[in-house]
Amino acid sequence: MTANKRALKQGGAPFLRAIPHSFHKPVLLTNKPFWYALHFPLLNGHMHTPIDELATICLSVSDQVYLPGHDTLVIDIRGSLRLFGSPRGLSRTLRPKLEDKLRQLDLAPVYTEAASPSASASVLLARLGRTVLIQQKDGLRSELGGLAIDFLAVDKKIKKRLASCGLHYLRDLWRLPSGALRLRFGRELSDYLSELQGEIKTSMPRWYEPLVFNRNISPEAHAETPSDILWLARQLLEQLVTFLRQHHKTTDHLHFSLTDIKLQTQTIELSTRKPARETSVWLMLLELKLQKAVITSPITSIHLICSNFLDYLPGGAHPSCKAGKQAGSDKTTPALLELLSARLGEEAIFSIHHQEDHDPVIAGYYKAYEHTYALMSRSESPRSCGFLPTGTQPCLLLPAPVPLAIQQQKPVYLSPLLLVRGPERVETRWWTGQDIQRDYYVARNLQGMRLWIFRDLKRSREPETAKSCWFLQGLFA
Numbered sequence: 001m002t003a004n005k006r007a008l009k010q011g012g013a014p015f016l017r018a019i020p021h022s023f024h025k026p027v028l029l030t031n032k033p034f035w036y037a038l039h040f041p042l043l044n045g046h047m048h049t050p051i052d053e054l055a056t057i058c059l060s061v062s063d064q065v066y067l068p069g070h071d072t073l074v075i076d077i078r079g080s081l082r083l084f085g086s087p088r089g090l091s092r093t094l095r096p097k098l099e100d101k102l103r104q105l106d107l108a109p110v111y112t113e114a115a116s117p118s119a120s121a122s123v124l125l126a127r128l129g130r131t132v133l134i135q136q137k138d139g140l141r142s143e144l145g146g147l148a149i150d151f152l153a154v155d156k157k158i159k160k161r162l163a164s165c166g167l168h169y170l171r172d173l174w175r176l177p178s179g180a181l182r183l184r185f186g187r188e189l190s191d192y193l194s195e196l197q198g199e200i201k202t203s204m205p206r207w208y209e210p211l212v213f214n215r216n217i218s219p220e221a222h223a224e225t226p227s228d229i230l231w232l233a234r235q236l237l238e239q240l241v242t243f244l245r246q247h248h249k250t251t252d253h254l255h256f257s258l259t260d261i262k263l264q265t266q267t268i269e270l271s272t273r274k275p276a277r278e279t280s281v282w283l284m285l286l287e288l289k290l291q292k293a294v295i296t297s298p299i300t301s302i303h304l305i306c307s308n309f310l311d312y313l314p315g316g317a318h319p320s321c322k323a324g325k326q327a328g329s330d331k332t333t334p335a336l337l338e339l340l341s342a343r344l345g346e347e348a349i350f351s352i353h354h355q356e357d358h359d360p361v362i363a364g365y366y367k368a369y370e371h372t373y374a375l376m377s378r379s380e381s382p383r384s385c386g387f388l389p390t391g392t393q394p395c396l397l398l399p400a401p402v403p404l405a406i407q408q409q410k411p412v413y414l415s416p417l418l419l420v421r422g423p424e425r426v427e428t429r430w431w432t433g434q435d436i437q438r439d440y441y442v443a444r445n446l447q448g449m450r451l452w453i454f455r456d457l458k459r460s461r462e463p464e465t466a467k468s469c470w471f472l473q474g475l476f477a
Contacts, residue, residue, distance in 0.1 A: 222298035
């Protein structure tokens with residue numbers, strides 16, 4: 001159609017022939033991917049990139065939205081061509097919505113678009129500001145052949161090597177044998193050229209719309225007692241559980257907002273050690289929070305927000321579960337831990353963790369309740385119990401070694417200590433500049449206490465510190 005208009009302007013109307021109707025019929029590429037790229041140049045350098053809001057608009061034409069960069073979107077529109085007729089029809093549908101959104105973000109409604117059978121080619125052309133439509137793979141080489149090597153999304157070192165060989169345009173690369181090109185310049189360049197030609201699929205992160213559960217309930221009769229609030233909260237939690245099951249998700253954090261008749265809002269944050277999607281667990285935690293909350297006016301509405309979602313893993317399917325360990329073998333039920341955490345506070349519950357290190361301070365440590373699940377969820381092999389034989393190291397280690405007094409060349413803790421077992425020598429961490437040289441002993445005092453002490457060999461060699469080289473590291477039960 002563009003050629004016909006140009007001919008009319010040049011006075012060539014008598015020589016025009018009618019274009020068949022089949023030429024206007026869109027090519028439906030429903031079986032092969034067809035990529036539509038959108039590049040927003042004004043988003044480059046924007047502090048708060050609104051690419052997610054623009055991607056949400058693109059979901060109205062296809063659910064296959066990909067994010068190759070913070071300023072570019074790629075959509076697989078092979079299944080949308082039957083609905084919109086052609087890529088141009090799809091573009092006309094999206095353009096008003098995208099321009100309105102850019103104006104709302106105080107940005108000029110400017111973007112470039114390109115469509116082709118190759119995702120990498122569409123992205124490259126859109127970023128170069130070339131609004132083109134390539135319907136067949138055969139047209140990719142002719143359209144891309146004139147592009148300079150500097151525009152390719154490959155490493156700068158590869159570009160310099162190509163320039164030193166006199167290869168400045170894509171057409172120069174396509175004249176070379178692919179095997180020799182791969183052997184000389186590496187796999188990265190060879191694969192990228194194959195992606196541009198649509199021979200292999202481009203690896204890009206797929207974009208998903210952020211999940212947010214946002215519900216509000218406003219009863220006709222105001223909630224005046226905690227039981228009334230719990231009854232309303234149960235309805236919201238049941239909706240949340242249904243939402244989580246539909247998306248195969250779970251959560252460990254909820255946000256409740258209670259609004260009274262005076263339009264004053266009181267927030268209640270609920271957190272769990274392990275992700276949960278049982279209504280009973282969240283109701284129990286909410287009930288404990290309400291016991292401490294001060295509610296002076298009837299509640300007119302309850303608002304529940306949940307935006308922190310995790311993938312749901314059924315019992316026994318967690319990576320940290322050991323082989324052969326049956327579900328439910330943990331003697332401490334999650335509900336009890338959540339109850340203790342709600343009553344005493346997360347900072348009052350600890351768990352003991354250990355890792356493989358010769359330094360006892362690093363090998364064994366305490367972790368707060370809220371961080372315990374993050375450690376358990378690591379898909380690592382179990383750590384060893386340390387460097388000492390079983391039973392020679394106490395569970396209770398002091399936060400820092402405590403110096404011991406010396407009487408008659410013997411360490412004293414309430415009374416002179418008798419060395420029962422040892423020494424166990426530890427020399428480690430020399431590579432950090434804070435090396436450790438210690439002899440560990442199991443000692444007992446007259447009060448019957450079993451202690452874990454050590455003698456600092458570095459201090460014992462210096463005359464000034466030789467008398468203060470004994471330290472208490474831990475206590476046995």
